[in-house]
Each structure stands twice: as C-alpha cells, then as structure tokens.
Amino acid sequence: MSGAEPSPVVKRHAFLERLQEAQRQLLEPGLKSFTAAPGEYLAREGEPAHAFYLIQSGHVAIGTHLGERGAVPIQTVGPGDVVGWSWVVPPYRWQFDARAVDRVEGLFFEAAWLRELCEKNTTLGYQVLKQLIASISSRLAATRLQKLDVYG
Amino acid sequence: MDNELRSAAPVVRESAPDRSPWTPAVVPIVDRRQETGDVFTVTLAAPDGYRFRPGQFNMVTVFGVGECALSLAGASDEPTLRHTVRAVGSVTRALARLRPGDRVGLRGPYGSSWPLDQAAGHDLLLIAGGVGLPPLRPVMYHVLQRPDVFGRVTVLYGVRSPADILYRDELQQWAKQPGLKVWVIVAQADVAWRGPVGFVTTLFPALDLNPSTTWTFMCGPEAMMRFAARLLEERGVPDERIFLSLERNMQCAVGFCGHCQFGPEFVCMDGPVFSYWRIRHFFTIREA
Numbered sequence: 057m058s059g060a061e062p063s064p065v066v067k068r069h070a071f072l073e074r075l076q077e078a079q080r081q082l083l084e085p086g087l088k089s090f091t092a093a094p095g096e097y098l099a100r101e102g103e104p105a106h107a108f109y110l111i112q113s114g115h116v117a118i119g120t121h122l123g124e125r126g127a128v129p130i131q132t133v134g135p136g137d138v139v140g141w142s143w144v145v146p147p148y149r150w151q152f153d154a155r156a157v158d159r160v161e162g163l164f165f166e167a168a169w170l171r172e173l174c175e176k177n178t179t180l181g182y183q184v185l186k187q188l189i190a191s192i193s194s195r196l197a198a199t200r201l202q203k204l205d206v207y208g
Numbered sequence: 209m210d211n212e213l214r215s216a217a218p219v220v221r222e223s224a225p226d227r228s229p230w231t232p233a234v235v236p237i238v239d240r241r242q243e244t245g246d247v248f249t250v251t252l253a254a255p256d257g258y259r260f261r262p263g264q265f266n267m268v269t270v271f272g273v274g275e276c277a278l279s280l281a282g283a284s285d286e287p288t289l290r291h292t293v294r295a296v297g298s299v300t301r302a303l304a305r306l307r308p309g310d311r312v313g314l315r316g317p318y319g320s321s322w323p324l325d326q327a328a329g330h331d332l333l334l335i336a337g338g339v340g341l342p343p344l345r346p347v348m349y350h351v352l353q354r355p356d357v358f359g360r361v362t363v364l365y366g367v368r369s370p371a372d373i374l375y376r377d378e379l380q381q382w383a384k385q386p387g388l389k390v391w392v393i394v395a396q397a398d399v400a401w402r403g404p405v406g407f408v409t410t411l412f413p414a415l416d417l418n419p420s421t422t423w424t425f426m427c428g429p430e431a432m433m434r435f436a437a438r439l440l441e442e443r444g445v446p447d448e449r450i451f452l453s454l455e456r457n458m459q460c461a462v463g464f465c466g467h468c469q470f471g472p473e474f475v476c477m478d479g480p481v482f483s484y485w486r487i488r489h490f491f492t493i494r495e496a
Contacts, residue, residue: 070413115404129397131406136413157402191413197435198407202395206429207338207368208294 069110069163070136074187079180086169092116092156098139099154105142107164111135114160118152131199132157138191143167229462232269232313237306238288243374247339248304249281249292252314260284261321262346263453263481266291267461269313273302277458279480280317281342283349289314292342292374318461320481322347322451327423331359333415335436337366337408337428341374343453343480344427348382355385359421363390366408366432370394370401408432412439419444425481427453434491437484450484 067087072080090109092098098109101120109116116139117129130152133139142150148167174181239251252268260266260280268291269275276299282290295304306312324347332351334344344363351358363382367373373392383390391411393404404411408428422445426433433452440450456468456475468475471490473482484491 117405119405126399129401129405131410132393132404133406133410134404134414194409194412194439198410201409201431201435202407204431205368205395206431207366207372207395208429 067163069112071110071138071187071191072163074190075183079183082173082177082180083165083170083184086165086173087163088165090160090162090164092160094156094158096156096160097153098156098160099142099150099152101150101153103150104167105140105148105150106167107140108143108167108170109139109154110163111137111139111160112162114162115157116160117155117157119155120152127153127155129155131195131202133195138188141188141192143171144185144188229315229460232267232275232315234311235289235314237308237310237312239308240306243292244372246296247292247294247372247374249290250303250306250312251282252289252291252312254287254289255314258289258317260289260317262324262350263321263343264317264319265343265458265461265480266314266316267318267458268299268303269315270299270302270306271311271313274299275313275315275459276300276303277318277461277476279343279453281345283353284346285353292339292345294339315461318458318476320477320479322425322453322481323423323483324350327425327449328357329359331418331422332361333417333422333424333440334361334363335365335408335424335426335428335432336363337432338368338372339374340426340428340432340453341365344425345375345378347425348378351388352382352385355387359387360416361388362415363388364408364411364415365390365392366428367392367394369396370398407435409435409439412436412443415443417443417445419446422449424450425453426451430454430491437488437491447485447488448483451481452484452487453480454482454487455480 113135115132115134118131119129122128139154174184233255235253237250238253241249262284265277265279267275268278278291281292293300295301336344351361379390393408397405437450454475458468458476459465461476463474463477
C-alpha cells in the first residue's frame with residue numbers, strides 16, 4: 057500500500073462532507089491518501105488497527121479465514137464507505153481482514169493521531185463517532201438481512 | 209408532501225382481454241430454459257390480441273394440478289410470453305416438468321404496471337432481489353429500446369450466491385450500454401467470485417444518486433424492499449417515486465376472492481406494482 061499527502065481536490069468523501077467545515081479543518085492535517093493494488097491487505101485480523109480508511113474508488117472485501125475454505129469475504133465495501141472501527145475500541149486490533157478486490161484509492165487517518173485528536177476535542181470526537189455509528193448501523197442492518205437469507 | 213407528483217403518478221391498471229375472467233386460453237409452451245438449479249423460464253405462445261405492460265402478471269394453469277400467478281419476464285412487444293419461475297409449489301413444480309409442445313391454460317394480463325411513462329426523462333434505479341429480477345426485466349427491455357428517453361439507469365441485483373444469478377449473459381450485455389450501470393451482489397461468495405459481497409443495500413453508499421430526478425422500481429423479498437425504501441428516503445428520494453412489486457396469494461386475479469388483500473388494496477388489481485407512498489403504512493404491519 058502506498059500513501060501520500062492528498063491534494064485539496066481529492067480530499068472529498070461522504071464521511072467528511074457530513075461534518076461541519078470547522079470540523080473538517082481540524083481533521084485535514086491528518087488526512088493522507090493511499091492506493092492499494094488488487095489483493096493487497098488494508099487490514100489483517102489480529103494485527104494493530106493502525107488506520108481509519110475512507111474509500112474513494114475500488115472495492116474492499118471484509119472477511120476472515122476459515123481453515124480449508126481459505127479467505128472468505130463476508131461483505132464488500134466500496135466508494136463512499138469507510139473501513140475500520142477497531143481503531144476506536146481497545147485493544148485496537150483488527151477484527152477482520154480487509155483486502156483490496158480491485159485497485160483501491162482513498163484517504164486514511166493514522167489511528168493514534170485521530171484518537172488523540174478526538175480525545176482532546178470531544179465535540180469533534182462525538183461528531184466523528186456519530187458518523188462512524190451511522191456507517192456501522194447500516195452495515196449491521198445489511199449483515200442481519202444477509203444472515204436472514206431472505207433471497208430464498 | 210408533493211401532491212402534484214402524487215396525483216401525476218398513478219399506477220396504470222390494465223384490464224384483461226375481452227374474455228370471461230374464469231376461462232383460460234389454451235396455449236402451447238414453445239420454449240423452456242433452465243436458468244439456475246430451481247429456476248426456469250417457460251416461453252408461451254401469446255393468444256390473439258394479447259398485450260401487456262411491464263410489471264403485469266398472468267395466471268397460468270397446469271391442467272390437473274392448479275393455477276398460479278406468474279409475472280411477465282419478457283419484452284412487452286415480443287410475440288411470445290416469457291415467465292421465469294422458481295419451482296417451489298405444486299403448480300410451479302408441475303410446470304417445471306412440462307416441455308415444449310405441452311399446453312397450459314393462460315389468463316391475463318392482470319394488474320398494474322411500472323410507471324414508465326411518468327418516469328420518462330428521469331434517472332431510473334432498479335433494485336432486484338433473488339427471483340425479483342424477472343418482473344423488472346421487461347423494464348430493461350423497454351429502456352434498451354428507448355436509450356434516449358431515460359437518464360442514467362442503474363440496476364442493483366442481490367442474490368444468495370453466484371449460482372443463483374439469473375440472466376447472466378443479459379446482465380453483462382446491459383452493463384455494456386452507455387449510461388447504464390449494473391451491479392450484482394451476492395450474500396454468500398465462493399472462491400471464484402470477484403464481485404461485491406453483502407446484502408443489496410451494501411451497494412447504496414456508492415450510488416451516485418440524484419434524489420430529485422430518480423425513480424426507483426423494486427422487486428424482491430419484502431424485507432429487502434422495506435430496508436431499501438427506508439435508506440432511499442434517507443437519501444432524499446420521495447416515497448412517491450419509489451415503486452415496488454408485491455407478491456401475494458393471488459387466486460382469482462380479478463378482485464373477487466380477496467385472497468390477495470393487502471390493507472384496503474387487492475394486490476391482483478390495485479397491484480402488484482404500488483407506489484411506496486400508497487402502501488407504506490401497511491408495509492410495516494405484521495401479519496397475524
């Protein structure tokens with residue numbers, strides 16, 4: 057995975073756009089861009105959750121390893137979505153793998169930097185968590201329906 | 209509340225041809241195709257003067273077994289009638305055993321249709337789940353024959369597994385058309401699957417959706433449609449422009465028997481295509 061300082065024009069993502077301008081300005085110094093090649097891992101189960109990813113293009117498979125079945129994708133997320141909330145929850149280790157399905161481009165925050173900022177500025181932290189919970193909520197609802205096997 | 213839009217977007221109700229509603233025409237099966245493990249398509253000869261609109265259904269009789277409601281899955285201007293069916297009940301399992309040359313009874317077409325005339329000039333979002341794709345296929349044929357009439361067209365199709373994907377070749381052809389996007393998402397992936405995994409609503413964050421110009425047509429499991437409609441409303445799509453096709457136990461298909469009653473509506477006559485605005489209050493009522 058390669059990372060760099062993003063130019064202003066590429067600092068757009070639905071997650072950021074739902075925040076107020078003043079809050080975005082506080083977050084901007086920590087915003088970095090990344091690209092990942094197909095098959096590359098953004099996160100590996102059990103390893104330190106070092107980042108919070110905002111996906112701008114491409115798709116990321118969230119999954120796990122199931123012995124002989126190998127890597128099993130559970131859910132795929134794409135542009136406009138986020139990857140990773142393990143950075144909020146001690147002991148800050150990824151609970152699942154996140155692997156690029158195709159070429160993925162996006163933005164990320166270093167987990168430690170973002171945690172520290174949110175701890176210092178709890179108003180900002182609350183807004184960041186609200187946005188994160190919205191993502192978690194819709195992802196959880198989709199997972200529940202997926203588990204119900206409603207397609208028959 | 210957009211009263212103008214609500215009054216301007218009635219669901220078109222079509223009447224059956226001039227024949228006793230109880231008397232089926234007898235038509236031959238002219239083709240049969242196995243789509244997936246338990247889903248097949250039968251092609252029937254159309255009776256004289258038969259015409260339908262996308263979204264409508266027929267009552268098909270397997271003689272000696274019974275009758276069932278089947279949505280129309282072919283183009284509305286083709287000379288034959290296609291039904292894509294999952295073999296799950298006694299009639300559909302018997303239908304699955306029939307072959308070209310065998311005859312079935314046919315009543316129809318019945319019910320309301322997708323509001324394609326009202327949606328003309330706007331973006332279309334089609335959301336299908338499982339065997340909910342066949343009732344939307346006539347919409348795609350309508351759109352493909354009129355490439356300049358609609359804005360951006362997006363198809364989201366969720367299925368259980370890659371083996372359950374219907375009309376694979378057609379989906380690939382549709383995806384090649386300019387202005388048309390097709391996303392297929394599976395709930396359970398196998399090793400070979402390289403596409404999206406999850407429930408169909410997992411695709412929503414990536415949707416480039418203009419709520420003021422988008423008309424949504426949905427068909428699939430009701431749980432899917434409930435959640436999808438809710439998420440679309442959160443994105444600002446008015447409930448007047450969300451349409452869904454319901455499935456109920458339709459027996460007479462002409463509003464006499466009441467088996468398909470849904471709140472104050474008869475799904476066979478007032479539906480199967482409804483605007484979400486019209487039925488949303490009944491949509492969340494739990495059945496006893």
